[in-house]
Amino acid sequence: MSLILNEEQVFLKDSAKKFASEKTPTTHFREVRDSEIENCYDDKVWQEMVSLGWTGILVPEEFGGSNFGVAGISSILEELGRTLTPSPLFSTAVVGVSLIKHASDDIKKDILSKVVQEGLRLCFAIEESNHHDPLKISCEAKKDGNNFIISGEKSFVIDGGFADKVIIAARTSGKEGDKDGLSLFVVDAATKGLTITPTKMVDSRNAANMKFDNVKASSDMLIGKEDNAYEIIESVLDISRAAISAEMLGSALQAYEITLDYLKEREQFGEKIGSFQALQHRAAIMFSELELCKSCVIESITSFDEGGNDSERLASLSKAKVGEVFHLISNESVQMHGGIGVTDEYDIGLYLKRARVAEQIFGDSDFHKNRYAELTGY
């Protein structure tokens, strides 16, 4: 596994950095948040991302993508994370595309080309409880001739409120907790019987609750084999966990740098507060923790592209570590800002809100420590 980005990845990272500073600084986030825009991102910005080819980074060339890999898209997400850029890039270009890659050629041809060219938006309906658990699925898909009839409820579907296509994980046999018996389907968001309730989260992004009431899906819309989706789900989740860790790292780095600047400029007791040892030591500890996070993220995001044999453990390692450190930094940043840290006018509170939502995406630190221990044989 590489610990340094290659030229191509550095190029993507640099262009995302430029994009974020020119098009989507945190003032952009605030504009979207304070506007009446329901879907929580700016369509124009989304279309610019599409035209830059970002939705096609994980898409194979035969379907119009660039196939630049997980490290490529994650490097972009890291930079977008710095300015809290709102967009359905993660849910579509990472999670959605990685799932669709396991579908039939017909589906791939149809959906992937639209993702690349038009920015068709995808989302993944998997969660059913208040905590991430890919086995806790009771949503049912019953076979009915050439169709499946899906019934059940899903929650915390990232960017699910305004997606065009929904990929749902449902049970075709077995019971909650079983690895066997899970299947994946692609359905249209406008399908009859599917009720989507957008929820606005504390980080001003949308997730959705979904109710499937006898939703009909043709067996052509199955991703992978009936009853055997668990491995696909886990492998896609691992890619997604690594990529969201990169985004979280970007946000954590930015929150930290904002705070460091503040320590150098704010004066109290006639001195810069950054000269106080009580704050210096905490800043130094956060610096060290961030250096560790950088290593975890780069090892994890490059492991998929380089065919490493330890990707699942590295994804858990990365999500656990970065989650914990982003948590620490988001709290410490607010505290070190003092009173203005809890005002809406200052950006630092925005990072705190984003931290808690991102921590929950596809497993928090507790979930991943447990998984890391299991995968390590204890």
Place this chain on the structure above:
Amino acid sequence: MENLDQFRTETKEWLEENCPPEMRKPMGPGDVVWGGRNCKFPHPDAKLWLERMGEKGWTCPTWPKEYGGGGLSFDENKILQEELMAIRARPALSSFGIWMLGPALLEFASEEQKKKYIPEIVKGEIRWCQGYSEPGSGSDLASLKTKAEDNGDHFVVNGQKVWTSYADDCDMIFTLVRTGPQEPKHDGISFLLIDMDQPGVTTKPIKLISGKSPFCETFFDNAVVPKENLVSELNKGWDVAKRLLQHERNMIAGMGLGGGGSAKKKKDQPISSGMATMAKTYVGEESGKLANPALRQKIASFDINSHAFSLTMKRASEESKSSNSGPSPASSMFKYYGSESNKLRYELMLEAMGTKALGWEGEGFGPAELAITREWLRTKANSIEGGTSEVQLNIIAKRVLDLPQ
């Protein structure tokens, strides 16, 4: 690439021929070869192994050939280390000369000094110790009082050093002395190389809470030091000292690696965590999981941090590979994290082993258990020696983060 492949082949052949079988067996605590005028070898093969490796310069593989080093590039050294590991070769030589003094001499010493001292370090002929701390100068090292007075062609040194590692077995001591009593404290310090084989230098071991005595007090009573033993300029010793401390910190940081078991996945080997495997034997398991869930969670956190830490050491070395910049202020980060991590490792072992880790000596405890008790006590010094954790955080805040003074 072709050259590196060839280098690997040649290295393999050379090691096969020259590393004695006895030197491929696991090391016990008394098997470290420290070199020096009165070097004790655990086995005749250890002497042979040191002579062969020293002749080739491979005890200090990346040091320049002109001073007896191996002259290897970063990549060649990596190959050498891999091949040494592959045959489980013991280190031919361990010394503070290699880890700390040598790199500083290569940077600051005169040509004559390098020609004299570097080859001795490479071959393990002289054993060095460090004379930095004093009873009244610990974290505030620059307040040191041991003085060196100009007496024509030599200095006369008087004062006391403390925490001098293994001083009672050493030949020479690199020492910080005050030569400018009127100057601001950092600007009146010089770096002297002092031969300990003289009546003016005496040592006394210090017994630690672990029961061992790896450190001494060292007393200078009109010790005589020739002028040519001054490294760098008069009153410029602090620059040498700082640099040397960075090397020392990297060395101590390395203690945060390995030991209690790394959780790194190796090819064709089942994944395991040394710490968790050990804990299972003392705590038990329930359906494959460590029976104590709170301890299991702590071990998982520890394994995750260890992995992330060793990865970061590796990343830093890859990043500095091209710039060839040596240790930076960021070495304080490694010292801080590595020593805290090593302390935590032993606290977790104690927690897992319960009363079995609390034996002092005699019946009822295995030798490994007794060793862990002692080593647990030894680790408490990790975050004190070479600059406390708090000093490291100060350095990060000032030199890396550029926070106001």
